[in-house]
Amino acid sequence: MSSSSTASPADIMPLANVMARLRDPETGCPWDIEQDFASIAPYTIEEAYEVADAIERNDMAALRDELGDLLLQVAFHSRMAEQGGHFALQDVIDAITEKMIRRHPHVFEEGAAREDGHAQWEAIKAAERAEKEPDPSALAGVAIALPALLRAEKIQKRAARTGFDWPDTVGAIDKVEEELAEVQAAESQADREEEIGDLLFAVVNLARHLKVDPEVALRAANAKFDKRFRVMENLAGGGFPALSLDEKEALWQQAKRQLKQP
Known part of the structure; x- marks a missing residue:
């Protein structure tokens, strides 16, 4: 029996x-049984x-499926937590529902001022x-496992937010140029890795100052x-690797022109 026949929306x-x-x-699936939070986490990130990706491609059918896969990850982690005596899926649902209401008083509290919701x-x-974070730093709570750019x-x-920031883009641009010079001056592989990190x-x-994600x-x-x-x-007809760098550069410029054509 399909889930659509047994579940309301x-x-x-x-x-x-x-x-x-x-x-x-x-009676369960051997693979599912042997998983733990650490082994499932990479799948959660992948989903x-x-x-x-589905959003980027504006593929609504794929988005529906991928959201289902992501929801499965929530159910998987919740079930493992329930088996460990920590919390269940309903607790997760209740907690996020309460949090959304609590963080939107301008929507849910009667007579509250409709001020800047994000602020x-x-x-x-x-x-x-x-209240709950023992680390007093302004940086506390930013997850270490986030993608590096994010x-x-x-x-x-x-x-x-603490005032430690360039007042405009000029300082940010100068910093990029400074870090690029330090990459060029680095003498060891360890130094190059550190300076590349600083440059990134x-x-x-700079992207943040320009309001670019x-x-x-x-x-x-x-x-x-x-x-x-x-x-x-495609332009090289299968012989691309054998071409000289100059020939590849010429094809690159041709490809740019071709893709710009309406």
Whole structure:
């Protein structure tokens, strides 16, 4: 029987029941049974990226499927937590529901001023973090496991709230140039790795000042390179690797012109 025949649109508990069957020590799936939080975490991250990919491609059918896969990850982690005596899927649902209401008083509280919702969200979030976070730093709570570009942007934003920030883009641009010079001057592989990291961090900072999402910008650059490279390969007729660098550069320029044509 399909899940659509047993569940209302708002009911995800049948999914929890499926996960419970899969994790049953006696009758469940051996692979599902042997998993733990650490082994499943990479799949959770992968599914989140696949959701983002479906959105990027504006593929609604794929988005529906990928959101389901991501929801399965929530059910999987919740079931493992329930088996460990920590919390269940319903607790997760209740907690996020309460949090969304708590962080949107301008929507849910009768007579509350409809002020800047984002600023209010950040203020409430900061207050909640201060109550439960023993680390007093403004950078506390920024997850270490975040993708490096995203974490760099988040910790820069946190630092900026304390006033530690360039007043305009001039300082950010100068910092990029300074870090690039230090990359060029680095003499050891360890120094080069450190300076490249500093350069990337400075570029993220510049992107933030220009109100450009560095992750979105880099994804777009990746996609653009992918398209141009494939055109180059097609233009070369299968002999691309054997071409000289000058010949490849000529094909690159041809590919750029071809992709710009309407």
